[in-house]
Amino acid sequence: MESYWSTTCTPATFEPLDSDMSVDVTIIGGGMVGITTAALLKEHGLTVAVVEARRVGQGVSGKATAKVTTQHGIKYRTIAEKFGEEGARAYAHAQGAGVDLICDLARAHGIDCDLEEKAAFVYATEGEHGNKIKAEVELARKIGLPASLSQDTGLPFDVHQAMRWDRQYQFHPVKFIAGLAARIADERCRIFEQTRAHNWSPTSVTTKNGTITSKHVVMATNLPLGQVGLYYAMNYPKAEPVIVAPIENPPPHYYLHAGSPGRSLRTHTSGGRTFAIAVGEHFHPGHPETIKNSFDELSHWLEQHFDVGDAEHQWVNEDYSPMDGMPFVGWSSAIGNGYLVATGFDAWGFSNGGAAAIMLRDLIAEQENPWFDFFSATRIKPLAGGKKFVHENMHVARHIVNDYTSSKPQSYEEVGSGEAAILSIDGDDVAAFRDDDGSLHAVSAACPHMGCLVGWNPTDRTWDCPCHGSRFGFRGEVLHGPAVENLAEKVR
Numbered sequence: 001m002e003s004y005w006s007t008t009c010t011p012a013t014f015e016p017l018d019s020d021m022s023v024d025v026t027i028i029g030g031g032m033v034g035i036t037t038a039a040l041l042k043e044h045g046l047t048v049a050v051v052e053a054r055r056v057g058q059g060v061s062g063k064a065t066a067k068v069t070t071q072h073g074i075k076y077r078t079i080a081e082k083f084g085e086e087g088a089r090a091y092a093h094a095q096g097a098g099v100d101l102i103c104d105l106a107r108a109h110g111i112d113c114d115l116e117e118k119a120a121f122v123y124a125t126e127g128e129h130g131n132k133i134k135a136e137v138e139l140a141r142k143i144g145l146p147a148s149l150s151q152d153t154g155l156p157f158d159v160h161q162a163m164r165w166d167r168q169y170q171f172h173p174v175k176f177i178a179g180l181a182a183r184i185a186d187e188r189c190r191i192f193e194q195t196r197a198h199n200w201s202p203t204s205v206t207t208k209n210g211t212i213t214s215k216h217v218v219m220a221t222n223l224p225l226g227q228v229g230l231y232y233a234m235n236y237p238k239a240e241p242v243i244v245a246p247i248e249n250p251p252p253h254y255y256l257h258a259g260s261p262g263r264s265l266r267t268h269t270s271g272g273r274t275f276a277i278a279v280g281e282h283f284h285p286g287h288p289e290t291i292k293n294s295f296d297e298l299s300h301w302l303e304q305h306f307d308v309g310d311a312e313h314q315w316v317n318e319d320y321s322p323m324d325g326m327p328f329v330g331w332s333s334a335i336g337n338g339y340l341v342a343t344g345f346d347a348w349g350f351s352n353g354g355a356a357a358i359m360l361r362d363l364i365a366e367q368e369n370p371w372f373d374f375f376s377a378t379r380i381k382p383l384a385g386g387k388k389f390v391h392e393n394m395h396v397a398r399h400i401v402n403d404y405t406s407s408k409p410q411s412y413e414e415v416g417s418g419e420a421a422i423l424s425i426d427g428d429d430v431a432a433f434r435d436d437d438g439s440l441h442a443v444s445a446a447c448p449h450m451g452c453l454v455g456w457n458p459t460d461r462t463w464d465c466p467c468h469g470s471r472f473g474f475r476g477e478v479l480h481g482p483a484v485e486n487l488a489e490k491v492r
């Protein structure tokens, strides 16, 4: 289903690339990172081209909750454990700069993106997480963040402990990103939609109808494409259910549950109606039962605590969590000739995306930046991410073996209307979906990235890869990387 944000905004469109060209910097991906980086590079006097495979601002960014905040749950303690207090301080400064950048760009360019100041609350419903909140507040205050303990949350239920951060923001992500793109686009900053990068080198990007050559290439594709930097092995995909429903008793701030199950809530008013935008417990993509349960539980929670109507939009969104908690921003290679990358935002990609744009601009402009070392995209910290690293890569290995060896139905007849299944047809694994009209759509079930078998997502009617999070439409078209090719159509 289309996200609420895409249906409440009609952004300007950009023509696809139709010839070869040359600029200072090519950016692959027109999301939060790609467009804010383009804005900063243009301001710095460089010529830029952005190639966006689909529509600007409607990838992961256009399906988020869109809190613009330095408050990231119990993140600062986690970072301090792995990178020391200096690491937590650098992360905090970077996030603060990312939030300020969004507010400054919105004001400077007059972008009407429903930017609103809010207080950000994180609450605990039991003791263990209450203690974590206390420790987080202590550290946050030490490194200059606006945190305090407060149980006056405005929520319609009691909490065990909560922290409040003032002067945080929320916005409409598509209005901001597409609005910024429309303001910066000109002869020195070219933006191309419906233009997928099929091939790349550190100085060129090839699309169906043209190649762009440049001094640098920025991969702002949420996760770098294909095998670049092997970031798919250092980040794991985190999928989350999102529900949008009209609400009669909107709470005044925005909220995050400190423990499990994950619960995030904000509101947005459009056309005189106020909606709750809620996110539930994360899961590995491509497991239909888990997806269904996650939506059911989130819907139940909303109905239990708030006066909400029927859900009007629901979708699954995915972001990447880095093994050691810190995003990867910078050069993909320590020995030159690399790409510029930004990934691993752990579902906090607006403040992090702004911070990444600042760092990418500074790297290209050969300017110093105090955050480089902590965010370094070539850092090797096996101990910091050790257990998680092993666990997630075991998950991938298990999938590859189990999915290929499990027994599967062997006939298209087994798939009813509105149903999907992985079939074994003449020895091939086939992902089959029969639509409501009874037409069958059959594509290869092997993800073109590295061969894992995809799994059905009944909410979005997509095939999602459990290994590194690539997503495909039911006709096989690639929607989200690291894969760049479609699932091959099966001739029946």
Ligand SMILES: Cc1cc2nc3c(=O)[nH]c(=O)nc-3n(C[C@H](O)[C@H](O)[C@H](O)COP(=O)(O)OP(=O)(O)OC[C@H]3O[C@@H](n4cnc5c(N)ncnc54)[C@H](O)[C@@H]3O)c2cc1C
Pocket (backbone or CB within 6 Å): 028, 029, 030, 031, 032, 033, 034, 051, 052, 053, 054, 055, 056, 057, 058, 059, 060, 061, 062, 063, 064, 065, 066, 067, 068, 069, 195, 196, 197, 198, 220, 221, 222, 223, 225, 238, 239, 240, 241, 242, 279, 317, 318, 319, 342, 345, 346, 347, 348, 349, 350, 351, 352, 353, 479, 480, 481, 484
């Ligand atoms: C459920 C959920 C809720 C979230 N809520 C928040 C929140 O409240 N606050 C917050 O800070 N963060 C939030 N996030 C995280 C945030 O949305 C992301 O981290 C951020 O939007 C990532 O931006 P991006 O530019 O890296 O990726 P994207 O927005 O996905 O942009 C990448 C772009 O690259 C394009 N692309 C991909 N491949 C190619 C190719 N081959 N050629 C050309 N273009 C290509 C895509 O089409 C896409 O438009 C949330 C995440 C999730 C999953």
Ligand code: FES
Pocket (backbone or CB within 6 Å): 232, 447, 448, 449, 450, 451, 452, 465, 466, 467, 468, 469, 470, 481, 482, 483
């Ligand atoms: S995304 Fe890597 S195998 Fe599918």
